[in-house]
Amino acid sequence: MSEPTETLQRVIYSSRVTPGGAFQVSEILETSRRNNAALGVTGALLVSGPYFAQVLEGPPAAVEEIFERIQCDARHEQITVLEVASPSARAFGDWTMGFAEEREDAAGAALLDPAAASGLLDRLKTALTNTAASRRRHA
Ligand SMILES: Cc1cc2nc3c(=O)[nH]c(=O)nc-3n(C[C@H](O)[C@H](O)[C@H](O)COP(=O)(O)O)c2cc1C
Numbered sequence: 001m002s003e004p005t006e007t008l009q010r011v012i013y014s015s016r017v018t019p020g021g022a023f024q025v026s027e028i029l030e031t032s033r034r035n036n037a038a039l040g041v042t043g044a045l046l047v048s049g050p051y052f053a054q055v056l057e058g059p060p061a062a063v064e065e066i067f068e069r070i071q072c073d074a075r076h077e078q079i080t081v082l083e084v085a086s087p088s089a090r091a092f093g094d095w096t097m098g099f100a101e102e103r104e105d106a107a108g109a110a111l112l113d114p115a116a117a118s119g120l121l122d123r124l125k126t127a128l129t130n131t132a133a134s135r136r137r138h139a
Contacts (some may be wrong), residue, residue: 100127
């Protein structure tokens with residue numbers, strides 16, 4: 001999916017589930033996989049207790065469009081941008097939206113700390129690899 005010459009943008013953010021809301025993460029993943037595939041966006045979503053961290057990567061206009069929508073989504077709040085970068089290659093090129101879940105612990109809340117950006121890509125890659133049931137490479 002990643003051409004060496006394509007211009008890429010990567011956004012990493014974290015957020016917290018809006019208290020009192022009820023939804024299935026599977027709904028988010030379904031929507032993400034459909035929309036992201038259509039726009040050439042890849043990435044990964046980490047759910048750690050009530051906290052999210054997500055990596056979105058792809059053509060800048062597409063990443064911005066999707067991130068705008070995500071920011072308006074009432075299912076989460078405290079959206080904290082951890083990194084905006086122009087990487088030379090995709091970190092999750094095989095995933096329209098990889099998914100990893102961690103049980104709730106202190107590491108979840110720490111995702112809202114801007115310092116969480118450091119090491120998050122590796123943490124996500126490891127978590128994806130270790131969560132075999134959620135491993136769904138896009139076609
Ligand atoms: C934590 C979180 C992550 C999301 N990630 C994506 C995503 O990667 N791509 C996407 O299209 N929508 C994502 N959404 C859903 C969007 O906020 C929005 O509901 C969706 O894009 C609407 O698409 P639709 O008009 O096709 O239903 C996410 C929502 C949440 C709460």
